[in-house]
Structures are given as C-alpha cells and as structure tokens.
Amino acid sequence: KTIIKKIDVNQIDETVISEAGSILKQGGLVAFPTETVYGLGANALDEEAAKKTYAAKGRPSDNPLIVHIADIQALEEIAVNIPPETEELAFHFWPGPLTMIFEKSEKVPYGTTGGLDTVAVRMPSDLIARELILAAGGFVSAPSANTSGRPSPTTAEHVREDLDGKIEMILDGGSVDIGLESTILDMTVTPPMILRPGAITADMLEKVIGPVSVDETILGSESEQAPKAPGMKYRHYAPKAKLTIVEGTLREEVLAIRQLAYAAFREGKNVGIIATNETEKFYTHGLVKNIGTRENEKTIARNLYAVLREFDEEEVEAIYSESFAIQGIGNAIMNRLEKAAGHTRIAAAPIVEQQKYR
Ligand code: TXA
Numbered sequence: 001k002t003i004i005k006k007i008d009v010n011q012i013d014e015t016v017i018s019e020a021g022s023i024l025k026q027g028g029l030v031a032f033p034t035e036t037v038y039g040l041g042a043n044a045l046d047e048e049a050a051k052k053t054y055a056a057k058g059r060p061s062d063n064p065l066i067v068h069i070a071d072i073q074a075l076e077e078i079a080v081n082i083p084p085e086t087e088e089l090a091f092h093f094w095p096g097p098l099t100m101i102f103e104k105s106e107k108v109p110y111g112t113t114g115g116l117d118t119v120a121v122r123m124p125s126d127l128i129a130r131e132l133i134l135a136a137g138g139f140v141s142a143p144s145a146n147t148s149g150r151p152s153p154t155t156a157e158h159v160r161e162d163l164d165g166k167i168e169m170i171l172d173g174g175s176v177d178i179g180l181e182s183t184i185l186d187m188t189v190t191p192p193m194i195l196r197p198g199a200i201t202a203d204m205l206e207k208v209i210g211p212v213s214v215d216e217t218i219l220g221s222e223s224e225q226a227p228k229a230p231g232m233k234y235r236h237y238a239p240k241a242k243l244t245i246v247e248g249t250l251r252e253e254v255l256a257i258r259q260l261a262y263a264a265f266r267e268g269k270n271v272g273i274i275a276t277n278e279t280e281k282f283y284t285h286g287l288v289k290n291i292g293t294r295e296n297e298k299t300i301a302r303n304l305y306a307v308l309r310e311f312d313e314e315e316v317e318a319i320y321s322e323s324f325a326i327q328g329i330g331n332a333i334m335n336r337l338e339k340a341a342g343h344t345r346i347a348a349a350p351i352v353e354q355q356k357y358r
C-alpha cells in the first residue's frame, strides 16, 4: 500500500516529485529525506493532515511538528513578531539543520503546533526535500519519520520498517548526511534558547548573534524542570537491551567495558558494545559495533541511530557505550545517547599504571 520511490538527488525525477507533491496537497503523508533525518511530510496548513501524522507515528498530539519551508518569504506567512536576529541566523544557517521557534500566524492550525501559539520552522538544505516542499505548496510539517519511541530514521529502509502500510509514499534518497535531528532554537525568548542540540552548535550561533542560552534539561538527568520542547520530555527511545554509558578517559572506558563484557561472557550472557574505529580492536568478547571514527565525530552522528536499531535486532542482554567529548556535534551525540540510556552512566575505574592494556 505504501509506494516506495527511489530518487537520485543528482538527477531528481520531476514526475516523482510532482506525484509526491499532489499526495501532500490532497492531505496524504509522504516520507522524504532531509540532511538530518527522514521526515514524515504532511501539508502543514491542513489540520486533518496533522491528525494523520500523529496517528501514523503513534505520537501524542500535544507534541508539535516542525514546519518545513523552501524560501525565506514563506517564513513571514506563518510567523509573526519575528525578531531582528532571525535575518542573520537565516543568512548563515538556512538552508540547513537549524529550526527556529516563533509566534505563529493565524495561518498555522493548532493541530500542527500541538495547541501552542508558537511554530517551529526549518528550511532544509536537502534538494529532494526542497523540491518536495515547493511541489506541495510551500509548507510541509515533518516530524522524524519513525514510530514514536524508536530511533529516528536515517535511511528509507528504517522508515519502511516503522511506517509501511501507514503512509502513502516513501521517497528513497539513500542515507542522510548528518544523522541527528536539527538544532532547535527558541526565538521567542531573550536571549534565544537552544531546546535541542544538533549540528549547529551554541558556538556557531553565538558567533552570529552573540549569547544564546541552553535549556538546562538538555544537559542531564539532574534537572527537575520539564524540557521546553514538548518532544524532549518523552523517553524518546529505549533500546530493548539496557544501555549504559561508561565514562572515564578513553583507555579507562575500554578497560571497564572489556571487564564487563568478559564477566558477562563467563556467565554465558552476550553484551553489545558501541565502539569506535580507534577502539574496536581492543574488545575480545561481546558483539562489537564500530560506530565511526573519533577523528571525525560526524561519522559517529551519522551512524548512531542505525547502530541502535541494529542492536534491537540482536540477542544482547545489555549494551555498553564509550562516551564522546561534549564539543561540536558531540553535544548532540551525547544528548541522544543519554536519552537512549535513560541517563544511566557508570564511571570507569581509574587506571593504575600496571593495568595499561598496551
Ligand atoms: O531535523 C529535524 O528537525 C527533523 C527533520 C525531519 O526536519 N524533524 C524532527 O521533528 O526532528 P520531530 O517532530 O521529531 O521533533 C520536533 C521537536 C519536538 O521535540 C517538538 O516538541 C519540538 O521540536 N517543537 C516543535 N514545535 C515546537 C514549539 N512550537 N515549541 C517548542 N518545541 C517545539
């Protein structure tokens, strides 16, 4: 029932785009690639289409959708009281992985904003996404195209696993580039506040507009406050096997995870290990998955959700992950990993000199 169409970003087939665009115009659902993750597209100005989106994802309807646009003029149609810094931010980061929140105009139905008077807006850079938005009339709401509670999809196959039979069409444009959802910046407060970390970091934003604040709930489990992005309060995704993040120096982490995996092996249990290019070879027990290289954390961001999905298919009783530096995209990586772990972290024992493994 769900039509799956391959589409090549270097040679976009206009007939496929216009077919997908008409489905959206008629109130249907089309999943499509963006540079961050696959989105589940619907006409953002159509209340009924928003309802279908929530139903297909199994998502609570108080969790607002991001409206995707393809040109800057479209922003003025859906947002009001747009603060002056927006222009600079849009100039630097749009199209791209930045979502900004504004007061909404009357044009945007409450179904799309989860009942809020604000609207989240993003202009994606992916060319398939941009052409689809234009073909659909210019305003496409798109949450990540996963079933609520599963990792966001970074391939069309992930979308098919979750939504086959529940939506009209999937545009298969291959693997996405970034692999983690966009940075969300609330422009309705002063200074603007980051509600969700992504590839556009606080440093990058501050270079353009000066100080930004960060929703404290992003940083860890300690905060008692509710997150300001409604979607961040839901336990996004819990792997079937319990995930634990091991923290220490890299060497300490490797030693600790080796010991945990060996202990499990002795008990006849299998564990999963989230390792990197640099550390993969040091693990002798457990199901080891190389998530990317520490020399380029973008590779880790790109693979994270696929690796979490793979572990859900495996018979492991626990998963241990190394941790990553909280800088650059590392912020977003650790934010998503900590959510998946339900904030379970353990400290690796400090190394005494004789214990060095190499
Ligand atoms: O990269 C992305 O942003 C992807 C792609 C498809 O563009 N989309 C995405 O959408 O991640 P979704 O629905 O999975 O996450 C949207 C987040 C949710 O946490 C939601 O609560 C928050 O944005 N959000 C949306 N509108 C909001 C608003 N008006 N105020 C506060 N938070 C809002």
Ligand code: MG
Residues within 6 Å of the ligand: 143, 144, 152
């Ligand atoms: Mg999502």
